[in-house]
Amino acid sequence: MDSLVGFVGKNYVLMAGDTNAGRSIMRLKDDFDKLVQIDSHKILAKSGEIGDGNQFCNLIIRNVSLYRIRNETELTTKSVAHYTRRQLATAIRKNPYSVNLLLGGYDKKDQKGSLYYLDYLGSSKKINYGAHGYAALFVGSILDRFWKEDLDFEDGLELMKKCLREVEKRLIIGTRCFLIKMINSDGISVVEKVMINSEKKNEIEEEN
Amino acid sequence: MSYDRAITVFSPDGHLIQVEYALEAVKKGTTAVGVKGKEVLVLGVEKKSTAKLQDPRTVRKIVQIDDHICMTFAGLTADSRILINKARFECQSYKYYYEDPIGIEYITRYIAKTQQKYTQSVGVRPFGVSTLIVGYDSKGFPKLYQTDPSGNFSSWKASCIGRSEKPVKEFLEKNYVDEMDEEQTVRLTIQSLVEVVESGEKNIDIAIMRKNKPIEFLGRTRIAEIVKEFEEEKKRKEEED
Numbered sequence: 001m002d003s004l005v006g007f008v009g010k011n012y013v014l015m016a017g018d019t020n021a022g023r024s025i026m027r028l029k030d031d032f033d034k035l036v037q038i039d040s041h042k043i044l045a046k047s048g049e050i051g052d053g054n055q056f057c058n059l060i061i062r063n064v065s066l067y068r069i070r071n072e073t074e075l076t077t078k079s080v081a082h083y084t085r086r087q088l089a090t091a092i093r094k095n096p097y098s099v100n101l102l103l104g105g106y107d108k109k110d111q112k113g114s115l116y117y118l119d120y121l122g123s124s125k126k127i128n129y130g131a132h133g134y135a136a137l138f139v140g141s142i143l144d145r146f147w148k149e150d151l152d153f154e155d156g157l158e159l160m161k162k163c164l165r166e167v168e169k170r171l172i173i174g175t176r177c178f179l180i181k182m183i184n185s186d187g188i189s190v191v192e193k194v195m196i197n198s199e200k201k202n203e204i205e206e207e208n
Numbered sequence: 209m210s211y212d213r214a215i216t217v218f219s220p221d222g223h224l225i226q227v228e229y230a231l232e233a234v235k236k237g238t239t240a241v242g243v244k245g246k247e248v249l250v251l252g253v254e255k256k257s258t259a260k261l262q263d264p265r266t267v268r269k270i271v272q273i274d275d276h277i278c279m280t281f282a283g284l285t286a287d288s289r290i291l292i293n294k295a296r297f298e299c300q301s302y303k304y305y306y307e308d309p310i311g312i313e314y315i316t317r318y319i320a321k322t323q324q325k326y327t328q329s330v331g332v333r334p335f336g337v338s339t340l341i342v343g344y345d346s347k348g349f350p351k352l353y354q355t356d357p358s359g360n361f362s363s364w365k366a367s368c369i370g371r372s373e374k375p376v377k378e379f380l381e382k383n384y385v386d387e388m389d390e391e392q393t394v395r396l397t398i399q400s401l402v403e404v405v406e407s408g409e410k411n412i413d414i415a416i417m418r419k420n421k422p423i424e425f426l427g428r429t430r431i432a433e434i435v436k437e438f439e440e441e442k443k444r445k446e447e448e449d
Contacts (some may be wrong), residue, residue, distance in 0.1 A: 062304040069272060069296050 001035060003135030003175055005163050006102045006115050007147055008128050012184040013104035013113035016160055018175045019044050030144045031196040032178035035190055039074055040063050042105035043181060047132045048120065056097045060084055066180050077105030081113040081116040081124055087123030096120060100132045106183045113183060139163040157191065168196040211422050216327045216334060221444050226334055230357035233336035238280035240269065241369040241400050242340040244352045249342040249417040251280050254405045268417045274299035276309055277343035278415060278423050282370030286338035289336060295319055312343035316353040316361050324359025338369040340429040366373030372404035379403060394426065398434050409435040
């Protein structure tokens with residue numbers, strides 16, 4: 001089951017997703033990137049059915065590109081969130097996409113990052129921090145306690161690792177490998193591919 | 209209102225008069241030039257002189273269809289808007305289905321197909337637009353394509369559409385050489401336009417398409433510099449004669 005975590009910091013958005021792709025008890029792929037780039041400053045983190053996720057994200061990416069080519073300007077994160085929500089809402093009334101999303105983006109105009117929580121029922125909410133999947137059960141309370149407004153990057157990364165450590169520790173299904181990405185004014189960058197092994201106490205190995 | 213009559217029908221001597229009239233409309237439009245260099249593509253357009261109170265920046269003749277494809281047109285601006293919109297949609301649609309960026313010949317074929325459709329459909333008239341499409345093909349070679357209201361398309365080394373098609377084409381045929389570098393290609397484009405554009409370099413727009421790079425519009429000062437060099441060269445030649 002997928003884990004997605006995201007939160008907003010000082011002029012950046014940090015997002016992480018596990019890199020497992022599986023089918024029932026089998027792990028098909030352990031380097032699966034769930035944080036999909038929509039345009040230069042937005043990431044759609046997808047969880048749920050893999051096929052639905054691919055199809056839906058493709059649709060959003062292509063329509064956002066079309067808008068950019070037509071109007072010679074990029075959409076704001078808020079607009080993309082609203083558009084995405086509307087697509088999900090119309091879909092569930094016919095053939096639902098079984099996809100839950102976190103949309104993170106940086107807007108040059110406001111010079112701020114923002115994060116949106118969207119789910120397959122067509123709900124959408126602007127949030128400061130959130131998660132999807134089993135991670136949401138554990139990570140919610142950690143972020144409630146430790147998230148502050150305007151966290152700088154090092155503190156944010158430490159907080160993210162704290163969350164991922166907890167996911168690895170408590171989930172009975174092995175989710176050890178996570179990919180962390182950051183969005184800031186320079187665009188999207190991969191921060192780390194993290195492999196967590198909680199048997200070695202509090203030790204985190206970096207995998208590049 | 210009966211839509212059961214086609215507008216474009218054959219004349220007794222085998223011509224599609226409406227299509228030929230559409231070509232006449234293109235001949236009334238402002239000039240557009242495209243030149244292919246060794247590893248560069250340059251588009252040049254004559255901008256219609258804007259009224260005093262009009263904002264010149266909103267009149268854009270060179271447009272991007274996708275990140276790697278550009279086009280310009282001559283003829284009815286409103287008609288071109290429809291074609292450009294359809295082309296932009298098709299580019300994204302292609303990427304949606306095939307995950308690859310669209311090929312330049314593919315999109316040219318699509319635009320030409322659309323133009324032809326409107327010469328063989330009920331209740332519609334042909335597009336009064338010829339287009340010049342530039343981009344790089346899958347092997348990385350620069351390509352320049354031209355379409356016209358009849359739905360024909362072909363690849364060119366250098367071409368011109370619009371008002372001054374004849375004199376500019378003659379100029380290009382005389383002065384074009386294969387495998388020009390970027391500087392030479394830009395100069396040839398500007399030179400071909402300067403001869404025919406009445407109001408001088410202020411009404412010329414030049415765009416350069418380099419491989420794997422976004423389109424670049426040449427700055428006003430640079431165009432003015434190059435035009436000045438031409439004029440000085442011309443003066444020198446006249447003095448020698």
